[in-house]
Amino acid sequence: MLAVCLAPLLWPLQHLAERYYQDELAGQNRQTLDLYVANLLGTLHRYETLPQILGDLPALRAVLADPLRLETLTNANRLLKDIATQTGAEVMYLMDANGNTLAASNWDKRDSFVGRNFAFRPYFSEAIAGHLGRFFGQGTTSAKRGYFFAAAVRDRDKVIGALVVKVDLDHTETLWGKTPEQLLLTDHNGVVILTSRPDWRFRATRPLSDAERAAIVAIQPYPTQSPKPLSLDPKAWLTQTQAIEETGWQVSILAPRTLIDRSVRTVVAIGGATLLVLMLLLGLIMQRRRHYMDRIDFEAHGRQELEKRVIERTADLEGLNSRLKSEVLEREQAQQELVRAQDELVQAGKLSVLGTMSASISHELNQPLAAIRSYAENAEILLDHQRTDDARSNLKLISELTGRMASIIAHLRAFARRDRHAPESVALQPALDDALALLAKRRRAMAVELVRDLPEATLWVQAGETRLRQVLGNLLANALDALTEKANPRKLWLSAEQRDGNVYLYIRDNGPGFTSQAMARAREPFFTTKTRTQGLGLGLAICDTLMRALGGELLLGNHPEGGALLTLQLRIAKPGATLPTSEDPSA
Numbered sequence: 001m002l003a004v005c006l007a008p009l010l011w012p013l014q015h016l017a018e019r020y021y022q023d024e025l026a027g028q029n030r031q032t033l034d035l036y037v038a039n040l041l042g043t044l045h046r047y048e049t050l051p052q053i054l055g056d057l058p059a060l061r062a063v064l065a066d067p068l069r070l071e072t073l074t075n076a077n078r079l080l081k082d083i084a085t086q087t088g089a090e091v092m093y094l095m096d097a098n099g100n101t102l103a104a105s106n107w108d109k110r111d112s113f114v115g116r117n118f119a120f121r122p123y124f125s126e127a128i129a130g131h132l133g134r135f136f137g138q139g140t141t142s143a144k145r146g147y148f149f150a151a152a153v154r155d156r157d158k159v160i161g162a163l164v165v166k167v168d169l170d171h172t173e174t175l176w177g178k179t180p181e182q183l184l185l186t187d188h189n190g191v192v193i194l195t196s197r198p199d200w201r202f203r204a205t206r207p208l209s210d211a212e213r214a215a216i217v218a219i220q221p222y223p224t225q226s227p228k229p230l231s232l233d234p235k236a237w238l239t240q241t242q243a244i245e246e247t248g249w250q251v252s253i254l255a256p257r258t259l260i261d262r263s264v265r266t267v268v269a270i271g272g273a274t275l276l277v278l279m280l281l282l283g284l285i286m287q288r289r290r291h292y293m294d295r296i297d298f299e300a301h302g303r304q305e306l307e308k309r310v311i312e313r314t315a316d317l318e319g320l321n322s323r324l325k326s327e328v329l330e331r332e333q334a335q336q337e338l339v340r341a342q343d344e345l346v347q348a349g350k351l352s353v354l355g356t357m358s359a360s361i362s363h364e365l366n367q368p369l370a371a372i373r374s375y376a377e378n379a380e381i382l383l384d385h386q387r388t389d390d391a392r393s394n395l396k397l398i399s400e401l402t403g404r405m406a407s408i409i410a411h412l413r414a415f416a417r418r419d420r421h422a423p424e425s426v427a428l429q430p431a432l433d434d435a436l437a438l439l440a441k442r443r444r445a446m447a448v449e450l451v452r453d454l455p456e457a458t459l460w461v462q463a464g465e466t467r468l469r470q471v472l473g474n475l476l477a478n479a480l481d482a483l484t485e486k487a488n489p490r491k492l493w494l495s496a497e498q499r500d501g502n503v504y505l506y507i508r509d510n511g512p513g514f515t516s517q518a519m520a521r522a523r524e525p526f527f528t529t530k531t532r533t534q535g536l537g538l539g540l541a542i543c544d545t546l547m548r549a550l551g552g553e554l555l556l557g558n559h560p561e562g563g564a565l566l567t568l569q570l571r572i573a574k575p576g577a578t579l580p581t582s583e584d585p586s587a
């Protein structure tokens, strides 16, 4: 998969790298080629004019004039050897017009040219024809490759012989050295004459024509008469060629393609690795990016969800809030209603108490008034009978009664004034007696038997004198009311005890007792089982409130043997000043 992706990217890279290295190699090889050709031409040019110059030397011309004279021959041989040594030419030799070699620089060597005939070589015929003879060939005797320059030796206009200089070319081949690039020099036949690869030597790079084959056989430039073909794989070599016009040669440098292949492979490998790394990096970055985008999406989604929930919740809360507000408003209104109702109740209660009490009050005040009147009438009679002492005691009683009346009125005033005095010490028995006294007439009319079971010692309670008497009066009146519904015997029990820092006063009657409904609701203002004229339903409500104000309690209940049993729980108080107990005139 990855390879498939990489291939199209790497192919141009390989192409470019190949081009680059090929160009670079070509540049290098061109320089080498230029250098080699310049060197070769330099070598050849050095000897080019030599045959002409040598042909003018008298010592050599003398040989042509008299070839059989030993002395001139020896001179010529020595001279040629000297010059060859000095110029670096391989061989120099002098031929007569028939091609026989008369003198040579290698006259004293084993393979001496002297006496040999080279008329078959083209350079000879060219020189005789008056041109500069040029020829490449391998020496038939020396087996050394060389380049031959030949020029005619003239005596006036007549050609009398030819002078030949052979330049060693083996030497230029050895200069090449052991480089991977190969040298290939072909002659006009396309046959390899100089090369850095010995196995390519004297092989034909192109097919030879029949004429060329025949010429090769005739002039024998190569060691072989029919050169074998040399076929080079053009894909394996990078070839650069330069032609040398004057010799008809072609010099080529063949660089093996493997030279650049390795570099290209390295470049492609590095490129591939870089690409791979880049692709991996890209992949990594893309993956990161995708993760990042995913997370952003996820977070945005979460935020939206949260916002939605917040909006929903806010709406809920706002709804709840407005409901709460309206509820609070309703409550406040209800509270105000209640307060108003309570105020009205208190006021109504007070009025009612005053109303119900007015009868009792007038009765209470009437009682002492009646007593005062009878004491006064008695005193009058006593004074008439001169019983002044008795009259005085009557007057004293009158004075006491008026004091008591004043006290009652004072307390009533206090109640009407919204009595908020701190609880004082009140004696229970006298208060009870007072309350009983107010109702004594009615009780007796109803023939109610009073059973008193009170301790001798005065029970002191924390209360307000008037308020306590108010409560007691109410409770006793209720008891009498209840007893009217019952036939004789009617009974009223009064008892008290002192316990746990409290005084308990029990008021029991043998009437019908509280019905269960009355028991539950008797403390409610305006609850009554009586007719409207008889009851307002405020008595127990006011008693309960007053008792609470005194720090005590009013308990409603029925006695197991029938009838109501009311319990007054009051706090014990320190003994205080005793209010003079009124004598019950009706008792």
Ligand code: ADP
Pocket (backbone or CB within 6 Å): 478, 479, 480, 481, 482, 509, 511, 512, 513, 514, 515, 518, 522, 527, 528, 529, 530, 534, 535, 536, 537, 538, 539, 540, 541, 563, 564
């Ligand atoms: P009222 O006397 O004007 O009805 P109260 O608040 O004093 O108002 O009494 C409320 C009710 O309690 C009475 O109507 C009555 O039914 C009941 N009740 C009070 N005292 C007694 C009692 N001693 N025996 C039976 N029922 C009573």
